[in-house]
Amino acid sequence: MFTRFTPPARRAVVRAGLLAMDAGHTALDDRAILLALAELRPFQEPLDAFGVTAAAVRAALAGEAGRPRDADLLAGLGIDLAEVRRRMSGLVSVDDPARWRLTRARLRPLRVVLSGPAADLPLTPKARKVVEVALHRSGSTGRVTGEDLLRGLLADGSNPSVRIMRRDGADLGRLAAALGFARRAA
Amino acid sequence: MLTDMGSVIELAEAVDSRDPATGLAAVAALRRLLEELEAAHVAHARARGWSWEAIAAALGVRRQSAHRKHAHRVVDEAGSHE
Numbered sequence: 001m002f003t004r005f006t007p008p009a010r011r012a013v014v015r016a017g018l019l020a021m022d023a024g025h026t027a028l029d030d031r032a033i034l035l036a037l038a039e040l041r042p043f044q045e046p047l048d049a050f051g052v053t054a055a056a057v058r059a060a061l062a063g064e065a066g067r068p069r070d071a072d073l074l075a076g077l078g079i080d081l082a083e084v085r086r087r088m089s090g091l092v093s094v095d096d097p098a099r100w101r102l103t104r105a106r107l108r109p110l111r112v113v114l115s116g117p118a119a120d121l122p123l124t125p126k127a128r129k130v131v132e133v134a135l136h137r138s139g140s141t142g143r144v145t146g147e148d149l150l151r152g153l154l155a156d157g158s159n160p161s162v163r164i165m166r167r168d169g170a171d172l173g174r175l176a177a178a179l180g181f182a183r184r185a186a
Numbered sequence: 187m188l189t190d191m192g193s194v195i196e197l198a199e200a201v202d203s204r205d206p207a208t209g210l211a212a213v214a215a216l217r218r219l220l221e222e223l224e225a226a227h228v229a230h231a232r233a234r235g236w237s238w239e240a241i242a243a244a245l246g247v248r249r250q251s252a253h254r255k256h257a258h259r260v261v262d263e264a265g266s267h268e
Contacts, residue, residue, distance in 0.1 A: 021222070024215060068208075073215040076208065084219065091230040099229075103258075115259040117229040118222045 001102040001112075004135060005144040008042030012146055013131075014097045015040055017114045017121050023061070024070040028114055029124040030153055031061060034161035037153075042146030049178035050150060052168050060164045092117040102131070126159055151181050228256045 002010050016036035020028045038054040041047070071081040093099065100116035112128045114121045123131065130152035131144075137151050138144045153161045154176055166172060224245070231241050242252035 021218075024218060026218065068211065070215040070218060073208070073212040074219060076212050077216060079216070079219070081219065084223070088223065088226050091226050092233065094226065117259070118225050120259060 001104065001131070001135070002097075002100070004138065005102075006042075006044075006146075007097070008040070009134075009144045009146050009149055010100075011097045012036045012040050012042040012149060013102065013114065014095065014100045014116065017100065017116065017119070018095060020121055021119055022070075024073075026121070027124050028121040028127050030126045030130050030159045030161040031057070031164065033127060033130055033149060034153060034164060035061065037146060037150060040146075042149075044145050044147060047147065047150075047178060049171070049175040052165050052170055056168045057164055060167065064160075094118045126156065129156060130159070147179055150175075151179050154179070154181060225256065225259065228252070229260045232256075232260045 002013075005013070013033070013036070016032040017028050019035050019039075020032040023032070025032070034052070035054060035057045037050075038052050038057045041050075043050070074081045088094070094117050100114060102112065102114050105111040105113065110125075110128070112123045112131060114123065130149065133152035133155040134144045134148035137148045153159055153165075154172065156162070162172070165175075228241055228245075231244075238253045238257070239249050241256075242249040245252055
């Protein structure tokens with residue numbers, strides 16, 4: 001599926017996967033996609049209407065998760081996760097987007113998995129929907145952009161990522177208008 | 187999981203906590219790290235030209251297990267990227 005993504009959009013999805021792994025998740029959810037978009041801003045245009053900062057998203061995620069971080073749990077075992085990761089980094093470039101792919105399982109069409117050198121991360125149903133809407137919005141010839149991923153997030157108001165943006169005070173109406181979303185969807 | 191659970195359990199017993207929830211969560215975190223390490227080392231071995239037979243032997247598993255678990259994920263240098 002990544003062949004239909006622009007390089008920045010592909011990098012954002014891979015980044016979302018790495019963030020999900022860092023958070024100790026075994027699946028990729030829409031909140032990780034929001035954090036990656038806020039971090040990398042992989043947009044074609046400056047898109048001022050998308051004002052959520054990575055720090056704000058990270059703070060919201062930290063407030064939600066009641067679970068201790070992997071790094072802390074492993075420290076309890078005497079394992080320094082940062083050091084293990086540092087030694088691993090010489091093996092393969094885990095964050096190289098070219099080493100990751102996004103595939104739909106042939107026999108289970110509702111299962112989309114982000115696979116890379118370090119993990120297989122199935123997309124949660126909501127995250128899968130984000131990607132599907134983004135692919136849909138990009139049309140049959142165009143490629144998925146960062147804006148399309150953002151449209152995918154906004155397409156479902158019940159997405160936890162949308163809740164984070166709303167709580168952060170984002171003007172979603174203005175954002176949707178900037179993305180040409182409200183108009184086209186009408 | 188390809189790896190022997192025994193060593194993981196031994197490690198988990200060293201958790202400096204008497205709270206089962208913490209101990210179990212630590213085991214789960216360790217398992218995630220183990221999967222990540224295994225995947226990275228397999229990808230590295232493939233990039234270095236190792237055969238699936240050699241990788242499986244080093245991991246102590248059957249060739250099919252290693253291949254089934256990792257082949258779809260590893261981007262071989264010679265292969266396509268998509």
